[in-house]
Amino acid sequence: xxxxxxxxxxxxxxxxxxxxxxxxxxxxxxxxxxxxxxxxxxxxxxxxxxxxxxxxxxxxxxxxxxxxxxxxxxxxxxxxxxxxxxxxxxxxxxxxxxxxxxxxxxxxxxxxxxxxxxxxxxxxxxxxxxxxxxxxxxxxxxxxxxxxxxxxxxxxxxxxxxxxxxxxxxxxxxxxxxxxxxxxxxxxxxxxxxxxxxxxxxxxxxxxxxxxxxxxxxxxxxxxxxxxxxxxxxxxxxxxxxxxxxxxxxxxxxxxxxxxxxxxxxxxxxxxxxxxxxxxxxxxxxxxxxxxxxxxxxxxxxxxxxxxxxxxxxxxxxxxxxxxxxxxxxxxxxxxxxxxxxxxxxxxxxxxxxxxxxxxxxxxxxxxxxxxxxxxxxxxxxxxxxxxxxxxxxxxxxxxxxxxxxxxxxxxxxxxxxxxxxxxxxxxx
Amino acid sequence: xxxxxxxxxxxxxxxxxxxxxxxxxxxxxxxxxxxxxxxxxxxxxxxxxxxxxxxxxxxxxxxxxxxxxxxxxxxxxxxxxxxxxxxxxxxxxxxxxxxxxxxxxxxxxxxxxxxxxxxxxxxxxxxxxxxxxxxxxxxxxxxxxxxxxxxxxxxxxxxxxxxxxxxxxxxxxxxxxxxxxxxxxxxxxxxxxxxxxxxxxxxxxxxxxxxxxxxxxxxxxxxxxxxxxxxxxxxxxxxxxxxxxxxxxxxxxxxxxxxxxxxxxxxxxxxxxxxxxxxxxxxxxxxxxxxxxxxxxxxx
Numbered sequence: 001x002x003x004x005x006x007x008x009x010x011x012x013x014x015x016x017x018x019x020x021x022x023x024x025x026x027x028x029x030x031x032x033x034x035x036x037x038x039x040x041x042x043x044x045x046x047x048x049x050x051x052x053x054x055x056x057x058x059x060x061x062x063x064x065x066x067x068x069x070x071x072x073x074x075x076x077x078x079x080x081x082x083x084x085x086x087x088x089x090x091x092x093x094x095x096x097x098x099x100x101x102x103x104x105x106x107x108x109x110x111x112x113x114x115x116x117x118x119x120x121x122x123x124x125x126x127x128x129x130x131x132x133x134x135x136x137x138x139x140x141x142x143x144x145x146x147x148x149x150x151x152x153x154x155x156x157x158x159x160x161x162x163x164x165x166x167x168x169x170x171x172x173x174x175x176x177x178x179x180x181x182x183x184x185x186x187x188x189x190x191x192x193x194x195x196x197x198x199x200x201x202x203x204x205x206x207x208x209x210x211x212x213x214x215x216x217x218x219x220x221x222x223x224x225x226x227x228x229x230x231x232x233x234x235x236x237x238x239x240x241x242x243x244x245x246x247x248x249x250x251x252x253x254x255x256x257x258x259x260x261x262x263x264x265x266x267x268x269x270x271x272x273x274x275x276x277x278x279x280x281x282x283x284x285x286x287x288x289x290x291x292x293x294x295x296x297x298x299x300x301x302x303x304x305x306x307x308x309x310x311x312x313x314x315x316x317x318x319x320x321x322x323x324x325x326x327x328x329x330x331x332x333x334x335x336x337x338x339x340x341x342x343x344x345x346x347x348x349x350x351x352x353x354x355x356x357x358x359x360x361x362x363x364x365x366x367x368x369x370x371x372x373x374x375x376x377x378x379x380x381x382x383x384x385x386x387x388x389x390x391x392x393x394x395x396x397x398x399x400x401x402x403x404x405x406x407x408x409x410x411x412x413x414x415x416x417x418x419x420x421x422x423x424x425x426x427x428x429x
Numbered sequence: 430x431x432x433x434x435x436x437x438x439x440x441x442x443x444x445x446x447x448x449x450x451x452x453x454x455x456x457x458x459x460x461x462x463x464x465x466x467x468x469x470x471x472x473x474x475x476x477x478x479x480x481x482x483x484x485x486x487x488x489x490x491x492x493x494x495x496x497x498x499x500x501x502x503x504x505x506x507x508x509x510x511x512x513x514x515x516x517x518x519x520x521x522x523x524x525x526x527x528x529x530x531x532x533x534x535x536x537x538x539x540x541x542x543x544x545x546x547x548x549x550x551x552x553x554x555x556x557x558x559x560x561x562x563x564x565x566x567x568x569x570x571x572x573x574x575x576x577x578x579x580x581x582x583x584x585x586x587x588x589x590x591x592x593x594x595x596x597x598x599x600x601x602x603x604x605x606x607x608x609x610x611x612x613x614x615x616x617x618x619x620x621x622x623x624x625x626x627x628x629x630x631x632x633x634x635x636x637x638x639x640x641x642x643x644x645x646x647x648x649x650x651x652x653x654x655x656x657x658x659x660x661x662x663x664x665x666x667x668x669x670x671x672x673x674x675x676x677x678x679x680x681x682x683x684x685x686x687x688x689x690x691x692x693x694x695x696x697x698x699x700x701x702x703x704x705x706x707x708x709x710x711x712x713x714x715x716x717x718x719x720x721x722x723x724x725x726x727x728x729x
Contacts (some may be wrong), residue, residue: 017436017437018435020436046701065640075670085587085590087571087572088564088572088614088615089567089571089614090564092619097617112592114592115592115594117595119594119595119596226434227432239450242481242482243483244481244482244483246482246483246484248482250481252482256445256480257450258443258446259597263433267619286478286481287478295433297440299442299443299446299447299450312454336592351599352597354454399534403502407595408595408596412597413594413595413599415599419603420599420603421589422591422599425592
């Protein structure tokens with residue numbers, strides 16, 4: 001007969017926290033080696049994966065096992081020896097579960113970096129200690145600050161190749177700190193490592209006694225992310241209305257969604273936007289029962305005390321703390337389409353929270369050179385991987401906040417209505 | 430007063446429920462692929478939670494190779510009856526009989542599932558198909574989106590994937606095209622087992638270790654049943670094994686195990702050194718790009 005899940009609770013490990021981080025880099029800065037080492041040292045890498053990589057590497061006549069083979073999943077990537085897309089990797093320690101969004105670093109992959117950074121709690125940037133900061137490092141840092149990744153780690157890698165020299169590290173540290181001051185980076189950690197030799201990756205290195213900070217893994221396990229969520233502004237975009245149509249639940253009407261920000265409790269006054277009607281939260285429910293409070297990222301069903309007309313795309317908020325309600329949207333847009341540029345007067349579909357609207361491009365104010373931060377105001381379109389400040393007019397009001405205050409209600413995607421492809425990402429400013 | 434901490438399993442569950450609801454709210458005709466395997470059992474559990482107290486607003490479908498473990502099919506039918514969800518069966522045997530596909534010489538029907546799946550999707554005009562695939566399973570999957578666009582032929586084009594930012598999923602399709610949706614993308618094998626333990630989810634008995642008659646084929650242990658018959662001169666012996674994955678019975682091998690409870694399985698999974706597919710699937714060993722090739726043809 002079927003066995004029920006006879007879970008012996010004593011054997012289940014403690015619940016751990018989830019941390020998503022994005023890495024960006026090119027083939028030769030040691031990023032693959034670093035990820036390989038994190039996977040290997042946390043025993044995430046399996047023997048058969050290792051065997052497969054070793055066999056391919058040996059077959060190609062590589063001098064050492066090429067850890068990039070672990071992360072490059074597509075045939076064309078292996079053939080060309082490049083990474084073309086975001087790959088997701090997973091590892092866990094007793095403290096945390098980690099999701100790595102591993103993205104390629106070249107400028108032609110800006111869209112992949114933006115994609116990886118959009119959900120990241122932390123960004124990891126690698127530089128080669130021999131080369132110091134390069135254009136690419138600055139670009140990564142800028143994109144991560146644009147996407148409001150709350151934590152950043154700069155790994156000064158290949159310290160073994162500069163004799164573990166403190167002065168070299170200090171020089172790069174100072175240069176990067178000076179650059180970072182001009183960006184919005186709330187939390188920055190700079191760590192000297194050797195991914196190849198394992199220095200300061202999992203445990204503190206004896207080769208660099210002058211470095212007093214944590215190892216990389218220790219930092220990833222301990223960095224405080226609980227406060228990164230916005231627990232102040234209640235924003236609950238309604239995904240759908242739950243109406244069971246059964247005799248048991250004849251009058252049941254609940255609003256399903258994921259809490260974007262803020263803390264909601266039964267009895268709280270809420271306003272429904274865009275209608276503006278106010279009521280109170282009757283209960284907050286899940287399949288496991290009622291909750292005393294709901295906060296991000298929980299998916300719940302909210303029931304209201306009054307029967308109101310609420311549908312997908314609407315938003316619950318507090319009467320004294322409302323999002324902007326506007327059809328005129330100012331945004332930084334990253335263009336992601338190789339086929340057609342973003343054009344002045346172009347019309348697109350927009351997906352923002354759970355709302356679908358249409359929009360027209362009223363103005364392209366400037367294009368930003370992401371290496372020099374120079375603004376070019378003469379442009380009339382944005383091409384693949386270009387970022388610019390754009391004014392949109394939408395068919396229906398967006399219920400939005402500044403992205404810097406609220407990543408969930410400040411970001412949107414742009415869709416080409418002719419073929420449904422996602423062609424751009426917008427950050428409301 | 431809580432400290433607003435959310436465990437990683439709770440965060441993964443919230444993400445999966447959000448995905449189920451997005452599809453139900455925006456797609457015309459979704460369907461959940463349900464085989465009775467552990468990942469699809471977890472998917473059905475999550476779908477129930479996403480819409481409670483309302484019923485699951487879409488049917489489930491099994492692409493049935495006709496080469497399944499009997500216990501798994503019994504479980505499938507019982508679970509479907511409990512849930513009250515509609516079950517559609519797309520039969521590979523039926524497709525062979527009709528001449529849609531031909532039985533491969535090696536007798537394994539994994540690859541010929543694809544045309545059967547695509548035919549059923551067309552017949553029922555499904556525009557969104559939920560699958561239980563995870564990114565930790567295989568490296569082509571590690572690059573696939575949560576909402577994975579497939580063209581009129583069900584094909585995956587890795588270079589034409591839609592960028593996926595924040596939790597803004599683009600499920601728009603033209604008639605004939607589909608989105609494959611993977612709510613468990615960010616789960617690992619260990620997460621699935623922990624969730625099964627945490628939620629007390631019931632599983633078919635093949636997942637738990639028991640003494641089974643087996644043959645050893647290339648280092649993999651196959652239980653003798655009506656699909657796996659000992660060849661001439663092949664030794665049959667008894668081993669205590671369980672299954673880590675439950676696919677086509679002709680090519681799914683078991684692993685030596687003492688685990689008879691979920692907690693014991695979790696302990697074994699946490700200590701194992703071989704991937705799920707590497708340990709138990711004959712079909713993925715074919716080539717470096719076996720999975721990518723099958724996905725390009727429309728496989729899940």
